[in-house]
Amino acid sequence: MDILQSVWDGAVSWLSNGLIEASGWQVLAFTLVATHITIAAVTIFLHRSQAHRALDLGPITSNFFRFWLWLTTGMVRKEWVAIHRKHHAKCETVDDPHSPVTKGIETVLLRGSELYRAEAKNQETLAKYGHGTPDDWLERNLYSRFSWQGVGLMLIIDLLLFGAIGATVWAVQMLWIPITAAGIINGIGHYWGYRNFEAVDASTNVSPWGIVIGGEELHNNHHTYPTSAKLSVKPYEFDIGWGYIRAMEMLGWAKVRKTPPMLKLGEVKPVADGKTLEAIIANRYEVMAKYATELRAACGAELDRLKAQGGENTARIKQMLIAKRWLHRDQDKIPAELRDSVAQAAASSAALTTLVAKREELRQLWTRTNVSAEQLVADLQAWCRQAEDSGIAALRDFSMKLRAAKIA
Secondary structure: OHHHHHHHHHHHHHHHHOOOOOOHHHHHHHHHHHHHHHHHHHHHHHHHHHHOOOEEEOHHHHHHHHHHHHHHOOOOHHHHHHHHHHHHHOOOOOOOOOOHHHHOHHHHHHHHHHHHHHHHOOHHHHHHHOOOOOOOHHHHHHHOOOHHHHHHHHHHHHHHHHOOHHHHHHHHHHHHHHHHHHHHHHHHHHOOOEOOOOOOOOOOEOOOEEOOOOOOOEHHHHHHOOOOOOOOOOOOOEEHHHHHHHHHHHOOOEEEOOOOOOOEEOOOOOOOOHHHHHHHHHOHHHHHHHHHHHHHHHHHHHHHHHHHHOHHHHHHHHHHHHHHHHOOOOHHHOOHHHHHHHHHHHHOOHHHHHHHHHHHHHHHHHHOOOOOHHHHHHHHHHHHHHHHOOOOHHHHHHHHHHHOEEOO
16 A cells, blocks of 8 residues: 555656756747747758758757757658748749738738648658658667657657656647647738838748747748748847857858848949840849838938928828838739829829839849840949939939949
8 A cells, every 4th residue: 555655646747847847938938948949940951941041050959959840840841841832933823832812911921831741741742842851770660750759758758857847848849830830921922011122922021030949930031032042131139040050060060051132332333234134124023122111211301302392282192101101012003993093193193103113124134034134234324324314313323333233
């Protein structure tokens, strides 16, 4: 009886406190740290390194992340990488595995993991997009072969360490990636937020501070420069994943392959040439982002003028507010119900009409694929000449910056 009582007391004590008798705050701290490591493993190893080849990881970090992901997600590397690459290749089309544009935001938010599992069964996807992922003995005989046993082992570890509450810790760990990555980034990151760049898809930055989801919050930046190891581009943006990468690079555990291109300005050339065109096309997203700033400023100036004239311009002020929000976007990105208002606002100002027309002409430098390089250089020269003769100071200054563009 004494032995049974001792076993019973030990079992109750373990269920109540676990082997390490951690306090509630310590359990919470472990949960937050563990889930953050999982996020770091997904964004650095799976996403930036494996899917996009933006950096190379040394054996220490690579093998740690592989083991940790086996414990905390059970995801098979080839499946995750293939599905993500297909998402970029087929973004916002019916073939996109998890686009809220085609499948609906509610479906992606609530059933993101189901969409992932369904696409993982598509052998064509795995064969076409899953190349270059680990295929060593560990991958074949442990990580891929026994994918669910890793999360089972994590459950045992959590229960041993914390007792009954360990089941809750484990549940949070298992839900972390489906909620943050499959739900928030794949869903909200293509539905709501701000855009630094006019990427061809609907990607948005969910927050300028990429901390909770390891920098993945900066999703529009990522879709603009998918092969970049760094996701932040603006001075006010923060990518904690990039901080970890830089730390690992200093330790010799990682090597960055690519970061976002930066538009470099040199001396203003008398006439734009082939090198100027090359620099502009290479940095076209940044060029258009800077042009968008000029368009918003012009709308702001027009708003101030209308407000100064008094209350009779209420309808036009409303139109101009809409234009300030949408005029810098490509036509197909403006909601259909707002296009007439935006067009009327632009037509009400000669300066705005010119700025919008010149934006589209500038965009033609890289959207036309059936024109020779010589013709494109001539078009750029004509664009600069017309911009500087337009009488619009902002357009003249922008043209001079373009003539100063150079290859980094």
